Amino acid sequence: MSDSRSPTALRLAALAVALLPLPASAQEAVTLDELSVAGEAQPAPTTFSASAGYVGGVTGIGGALAPVASASGGIVSGAQVNARPVTRPGEVLEAVPGLIVTQHSGEGKANQFFLRGFNLDHGTDIALFVDGMPVNLRTHAHGQGYADLNFLIPELVGAVEFHKGPYFVRDGDFASAGSVRIDYLDTVAKTVALTSIGSFGYRRALTIGSAPLGEGNLLVAGEAQTYDGPWDVPDRLKKLNGVVRYSQGTALDGFSVTGMAYWAKWNATNQIPERAVAEGLIGRFGSLDPSDGGDTGRFSLSGRWSHTGEAGTTRANAYLIRYRMNLWNNFTYFLNFDSVTTGDQFRQLDDRVLGGAEVSHTVPGDLFGMPMENEVGLQTRTDAMRVGLFDTTRRQFRRAVIDDQVLETSAAFYVENRVRWTDWLRTSVGFRADGYYADVRSDTPANSGRARDGIVNPKLGLVLGPWADTEFYLNYGGGFHSNDVRGVTATVEASDTLAPVVRAPFLVPSTGTEVGVRNRSIAGLETALALFRLDFASENLFVGDAGTTEPSRPTRRFGVEWTNRYALTPWLQLEGDLTVTNARFSDRDPAGGRVPDAPTTIASAGISFGEGEGWFGSLRFRYFGPRPLVEDNSERSKATALLNGRIGYTFASGISLSLDVLNLTNAKADQITYFYESRPFAGGEARDDRHFHPVEPTAVRLTLAGRF
Incomplete structure (x- = not known):
């Protein structure tokens, strides 16, 4: 067992004193856009129209969403997700209040996430799931928790369930800042076919x-996309995506x-150094290594099953995923190899098969006449992978730095008791136990x-x-x-x-601890305010010369989050969110106490309108x-403020x-900014500098969609 964490007994004692809390009874009905989560999901409404391609449908097995259990948790319908004009698929997650989704590389690479004062890199402390399958990849070649959402098809999203903080028994690895579960539709109300064209080669x-x-429904979806972007070296993104699904029954059976x-x-x-642009060596959309890029593939088979009877509700899901990624990056250019013919480019290889399952059983009952539920669950996951790091020049192999075979497996058991003591008091008490095992076979024997x-x-949770x-x-x-298990076994x-x-x-x-309030006293308006604190025994920070992260010092974050959703009419919706966070290292060090890349303020606002035709x-x-x-x-980054818009018309046909x-x-803002040492050109000066990836300039995209 690791000795880096506090004894469990001390945690339990502290919690017993505070009796702080969590979920309400699953028998309660929570409604958002008429999407009932009282146990069985109902068809999402199709009258709200703020997207050319979304037609609504029924979320079956994937629609059994949990009731809202904190001031910062919630559910977003597929219609609301698709009402957002976005640059890339992962940005639909910005429907989660306070979450920033950005990109510092080519469009095929995983997004970068920011939430509650965290630079989450590509997914280190935000757990993402699509249709019951984990997206985060542990011991990944590029970064721990790497979560590539580019396979997401927004028009298939039925609902998004999100939680903030480590308060929920289903959430384990990577979920300290939060978790997001995306469920796909089982059926669509109408067949849809669309085509989009836009700036910078977007198709x-x-x-x-x-x-x-038979007795169920078959759903088929296919997507193809190309994109160059505004870059001097075009992205030349080519993307193919497909989903086939057969379903029967409902979320409960x-x-x-x-x-x-x-x-x-x-x-x-x-990202490029500011001095290279200021000195006119390259333009704002230029590149210092035009051979950077990558390719990836993801193939999965998954299944879900549920049954409800007198003994309660049982749910199970299992998945098998085949994944491969090649990534060529050069973040420091000629810092380590001062040669025109060499440079610092490296290739990261991740080739794996992973599989896992989850089964849970919820038993309704009563405690001295008071409604009660007990839930028991088990989760397992195994990753068998090859992870490599190779020095390259213009994608040509120079030497192997790391080429390891890794087997990593885990299992978790969780229990939760939920009781409605009175009409105004609900509690939940639970625990989660996780066990991990890994076997590393390194090409450097001392690191095996x-x-x-x-x-x-x-x-623990309490609702008043x-x-x-x-x-x-x-x-x-x-x-x-x-952490990346290679760092756990390495000695040299x-x-x-x-x-x-x-x-x-x-x-x-x-x-983590959170205190919050949610109010619905004004018709159509839901407003929530949450105060939170999160302590971490070790922070993961970005390392420029490796293009990855490494463990660092302990941290503490505290902040406030304010979210608002206002349905003025069935066809007009407003929203506004604000998160302010103080992020500091909790130990003393002459280097300073600020956590690099930790955002202090994140805010958003929006308006959507439309209903049926028109x-x-x-x-x-x-x-x-x-x-x-x-x-x-x-050294500080600049603020980024962006405005996206959409206008459209639906004909009677x-x-x-x-x-x-x-x-x-x-x-003219930045998607991301870092500060580290680099040498832009061979023979040039090596020094620390700001490195940024610019926001794309104004772009238009026209979409024609047909429903039949």
Whole structure:
């Protein structure tokens, strides 16, 4: 067991004193856009229209969403997700209040995420799931928790369930900042076919259809996309995507089997040093290594099953995923190899098969006449992978730095008791136990080895109310993230020096607390305010010369989150969110106390309108505040404010035409900013500098969709 975390007994004692909390009874009905989550999901409404391609449908097995259990949790319908004009698929997750989704490389690479004062890199502390399958990849070649959402088809999204903080028994690895579960539709109300064209070589075609088959329904979807972007070296993104699903029954009694296939290939313009642009060596959209880029493939087979009887409700899901990625990056250019013919480019290879399953059983009952539920669950996952790092020049192999075979497996057991004590008091008490095992076979024998670790975390919740349409929430829980297991078994550097290294802990604990309130006293308006704190035993920080992350010092974050959703009419919706976070290292160090790249302020606002036939549209504003780039706060990034818009019309025939305008004000801002040492050109000066990836200039995309 790792000795880096506090004893479980101390956590349990502290929690018992505080009795802080979590979920309400699953028998309660929580409604959002008429999407009932009282146990069985109902058809999402199709009258709200703010997208050319979304037609609504039924979410079956995937629609059994949990009731809102905290002031910061919630559910977003597929219609609301698709009302957002977005640049890339992952940006639909910005429907989660306070979540920023950005990109610092080519469009085929995983997005970068920011939430609650975290630079989550490509997914280190936000757990993402699509249709019951985990998206985060542990011990990944590029970064721990790498979560590539580019296979997501937004028009298939039935609902998005999100939680913030480590308070929920179903959430384990990577979920300390939050978790997001995306469920696909089982059927669509109408077959849809659409085509989009736009600026910078954007082309997209999509078809989705479903039909009865036997006692169930068959759904088929296919997507193809190309995109160059505004870069001097075009992305030349090529992407193919497909989904086939057969389903029967409902969320409480039924099953589904789903196959997915995704492939993409692209060039990449990575972040560039400011001095190279200021000196006129390259333009704002230029590249210092035009051979950067990558390719990836993801193929999966998954199934879900549920049954409800007198003994309660049982749910099970299983998945098998085949994944491969090649990534060529050069973040420091000629820092390590001062040669025109060499440079610092490296290739990262990740080739794996992973599989897993989850089964849970919920038993309704009573405690001295008071409604009660007990839920028991088991989760398993195994990854068998080859992960490699190779020095390259213009994608040509020079030497192998790391080429390891890794087997990593885990199992988790969770229990939760939920009781409604009175009409105004509900509690939940639970715990989650996780165990990990890994076997590393390294090409550097001294770094081979086996590792084991485990962690037990309590999860407590309390809900008070409603009084005057107002509820109060208290939440407390422990969480964790796993580290790249190669750092857990390594004893020497993977270099010619074989210098000794300090091993990283396998599992890194976190502890979170939240107090919040939710009010619905004004018809159509839901407003929520949450105060939160999260402590982490070790922070993962970006390392420029490796293009990945490494464990760092312990941290503490506290902040406030305010979210608002206002349905003025059935066809007009407003929203506004604000998150302010203080992120600091919790130990003392002369280097300083600021957490690099940790955002202080994130804000967003939006308006959507449309109902059935006629005009529809949306306007979205997103503010990504300045961030410290180094521990002493001597270097800071600039703020980024973006405005995206959409206007469209749906004809009586079912044909829709819409126009998206992205970066409507043509803001010359940055998607991401880092501060580290680099040498832009061979023979030039090596020094620290800001490195940025610019926001794309104003772009338009025209979409024609037909429903039949």
